[in-house]
Amino acid sequence: MLYIYHTTRTAFTKMGGSLSHLGADDLGKHAVSNLLTESGIDSSLIDEVIIGCVCQPANAANVARVISLRSGISEKVIAATVHRNCASGMEAITTSYERMQAGRGQLFIVGGTESMSNAPVLYRPSAIRHFAQLSRARSTMDKVKAMASFRPKDFSPLIGLRLGLSDPYTGLNMGQTAELLAREYGVSREEQDAFATNSHAKAIAAKDGLNSEISPIYTKGKVIHSDDGIRYDSCPEKLAKLKPVFENVTGSVTAGNSSQITDGAAVLLVGSESIGKELELQPIGRLRAYSYAGCDPSRMGLGPLFAIQQLLSENRLKIEEADLIEINEAFAAQTLACVKTAGSQSLSKKAGLSAPIGEIPLDKLNQRGGAIALGHPVGATGARLVLTALDQLKQQNKEQALTTLCIGGGQGAALWLERIS
Numbered sequence: 001m002l003y004i005y006h007t008t009r010t011a012f013t014k015m016g017g018s019l020s021h022l023g024a025d026d027l028g029k030h031a032v033s034n035l036l037t038e039s040g041i042d043s044s045l046i047d048e049v050i051i052g053c054v055c056q057p058a059n060a061a062n063v064a065r066v067i068s069l070r071s072g073i074s075e076k077v078i079a080a081t082v083h084r085n086c087a088s089g090m091e092a093i094t095t096s097y098e099r100m101q102a103g104r105g106q107l108f109i110v111g112g113t114e115s116m117s118n119a120p121v122l123y124r125p126s127a128i129r130h131f132a133q134l135s136r137a138r139s140t141m142d143k144v145k146a147m148a149s150f151r152p153k154d155f156s157p158l159i160g161l162r163l164g165l166s167d168p169y170t171g172l173n174m175g176q177t178a179e180l181l182a183r184e185y186g187v188s189r190e191e192q193d194a195f196a197t198n199s200h201a202k203a204i205a206a207k208d209g210l211n212s213e214i215s216p217i218y219t220k221g222k223v224i225h226s227d228d229g230i231r232y233d234s235c236p237e238k239l240a241k242l243k244p245v246f247e248n249v250t251g252s253v254t255a256g257n258s259s260q261i262t263d264g265a266a267v268l269l270v271g272s273e274s275i276g277k278e279l280e281l282q283p284i285g286r287l288r289a290y291s292y293a294g295c296d297p298s299r300m301g302l303g304p305l306f307a308i309q310q311l312l313s314e315n316r317l318k319i320e321e322a323d324l325i326e327i328n329e330a331f332a333a334q335t336l337a338c339v340k341t342a343g344s345q346s347l348s349k350k351a352g353l354s355a356p357i358g359e360i361p362l363d364k365l366n367q368r369g370g371a372i373a374l375g376h377p378v379g380a381t382g383a384r385l386v387l388t389a390l391d392q393l394k395q396q397n398k399e400q401a402l403t404t405l406c407i408g409g410g411q412g413a414a415l416w417l418e419r420i421s
Helices: 024-039 063-070 088-101 125-136 140-148 160-164 174-184 189-205 207-212 273-279 297-315 332-342 345-351 378-396
Strands: 002-009 048-052 078-082 107-115 217-219 222-224 262-271 285-294 324-327 400-407 411-419
Touching (some): 002 088, 002 378, 024 063, 024 107, 024 262, 063 107, 078 088, 088 285, 088 378, 088 411, 174 332, 189 207, 207 378, 262 378, 285 297, 297 332, 297 345, 297 400, 324 332, 324 378, 378 400
Parallel strands (some): 048 078, 048 107, 324 400
Antiparallel strands (some): 002 262, 107 262, 285 411
C-alpha cells in the first residue's frame, strides 16, 4: 500500500484574487516548500516529484520539475507532470503508487497545482497566419500588405479557460453536461440552490479544520491563510435570483450552484511502509484501493458512480463501510445526480451501472463543504480531496474514507483511504 506521511495546501482563492499574480509553478513551489519544512524530510531522499496540472503554463514546461527545483530539491531528483483533467491531483498520487510497485522509488512528493487566473488567452488561427506573413515580409511594401491583411476578428482572443472547460468530442461545455443531468435525473433548481447553500454553511462551520489544512503564503505584504470563496450570506433566496449561465431559458445551473474558478495547490509526502519506518516517519493514512472508469462524455458528471462501482467490486468493499465521503462539487446538479442515482435501482439502470452502488448519506458527504464553497483549481482538487478526507478521519477518530470526482471527457476517479492511528 501507499502510505501518506504529510499533507498541506495553499489557500484556495478566487480567480483574479489575492493569488492571481502567482503562476501554477509559484503556487506549487509554496506548497512543496512548506511540505518540506513541516515534515522535516531531507529532500535528497525524495525519489520523484509528481504534480498534476491542467492549464499547464507555457513558461514553465513540465511544471513539476520547475516546482521541484525552485523548492530547493536536488537537481538529481526527477520530476514529472501528469494530466487527467479534474483528477490530475489524484493521478499524481496513484502514479506514485504504480512507480513504487514497479520498483522505481519509495518516497515521493505528489499533488496538484493550478492558476486558473493565468489560463492563456490565445490568438485565432487567422491572426497567427497573418503574424507569420508579417514576420516573413522584408520590404516596406510587403509589410504594409501583411498588416493590411489583418481583420478586426483577428484581435478577438480565444479564451483558453473556456476552451479547456469544453469537451471537443461532444461539443458541450461542462455546465451543459450538468444541465443534461439535472433534466434527466430530476434535480430541480431549488435542490441545487439548497445544496449550494449547505456547502457554504458546512465550510463556515468547519473553518478551523479547513485552516488547519493550509500553509500560509506571504505575498504583497499580506498573509494568505484561508479560502476566500466561502460566502457567509449565502441562502436559497439569494441564489434563486441568479440567472442560469449555460442555458438561458430552461437552465437551472448558475454561478451560485457551480464550483468556483480558483487558484491553489495541494501536496502530499507519500511512500512505502518500509521507507517510513527507516526514516521514522509517522503515517497519517494509506491508499487502500483506487479506480478510474470511463463513461458517456456528455454525462461526465456520473463518472464517480462508475469509478466507485469498479473500486467496490474489485476490492470487496461496500460503500457503507466509508465513514466519510468526498465527492467533488463540480456542480450541485452533478453531485445530486450521483447521490440520487447511487442507491436507486431504476436510476442506476438508466445511468448504465450494473447495479446500485448503495446509498450516499448526506451526513457523510463533504462535511467541510465542497468546491461550491471552497473552489475548484482543477489540477489541485483531487489532491485536496485526499488531504481533507485524511484530516477529517484524524479529527473525528474515524477509519475509512472514499474520495471521488468526475472528469471532463467522461471519466471518474475514486480513491479509498484508511487512517493509521
